Amino acid sequence: MSTPPSPDTPDMAALAEQIKLWGRELGFQQVGITDVDLGEHAERHRRWLAAGYHGEMDYMARHGELRTRPELLVEGTQRIIVVRMNYLPPEVETTKVLSQPSKAYISRYALGRDYHKVIRKRLSTLAKQIEKAVGPFGHRAFVDSAPVLERGLAQKAGLGWTGKNSLILHPKAGSLFFLGELFTDLPLPIDKPYDKIHCGKCQRCRDMCPTQAIVDDQVVDARRCISYLTIELNGPIPEELRSMMGNRVYGCDDCQLVCPFTRFAKASQEDDFAPRHDLDRTDLLTLFNWSEDDFLDRTAGSPIRRIGYEKWLRNMAVGLGNAPYSAEVVAALEARLDYPSALVQEHVRWALDQQQHRQSALITVSPAD
């Protein structure tokens, strides 16, 4: 990194204000600045790893101190500019889709264009604006893609508190937003951490989590979390959790949807986050019947593409296993029994079993008609 301007000059305070202004002009709803000392967040992260809650996400443990010491990840880093951007598209249904078991529920952050690209591009524009003002400076942008303890940084930068669901919440915006970070070697003045915790006695997120993955306040056991099971996990989804997943086939929003602060979430004005291919309202069966070419074509530029077609079919099979009995669903599942993947075949067989149990239950109750 280049040599930064000398610390404690009034210029840095003015620059920090200017950065926040530019950030808002670029579409970020909030911009905060913090230093590299992650303190209690680092300790909490170590405990989370030691408990094994990261499951198969070995990269989390492998990165060791890089995640808790930003100055090791990018040498020379002094400050981190943390931004947030709302993502909920306007007029998109949430709980209504969850209550329709034949529909696919896809986490609302993943309906449109890949947020990594959108936010990284804006952060890089912000860096160019800073460079114009102060000359070359050391910086690097991150969006949920590197060993960055982003929620801890966001709390420290004053963006919100860590809710019992482990997400960052803002009292006037809830939690339906993305975070991004610009590491810099500029000695900018830092913001006050967000020290209040507004959860109080509420514990709706813990009570309503479909798989009981929130094992303590602010602690999620990823191995039970549907986001992990449908996106990160590469192997089979543990059988005892499948029926609890309902129609959640890519991510899960329940611990945000039940949160009282979510009613303050503002709709995103970004066209990039608008749903593509009706992914906010499509039947599970339609998505299960997509060919691999359909999948690749329709998820181009979307975060969904990263899971690949095999996991897509695995997840849809679980959704269909939880869907109401239908001869059409059974036929579609049977047509996939010889799909060349042991993972898919096993989930399809499980889904067929579930469908058959449901059909038997229908036959059993029918004499009372």
Ligand code: SF4
């Ligand atoms: S995302 Fe879903 S499964 Fe994961 S902790 Fe939240 S409610 Fe539970």
Ligand code: SF4
């Ligand atoms: S649901 Fe309640 S406990 Fe959970 S994060 Fe929201 S306010 Fe906090």
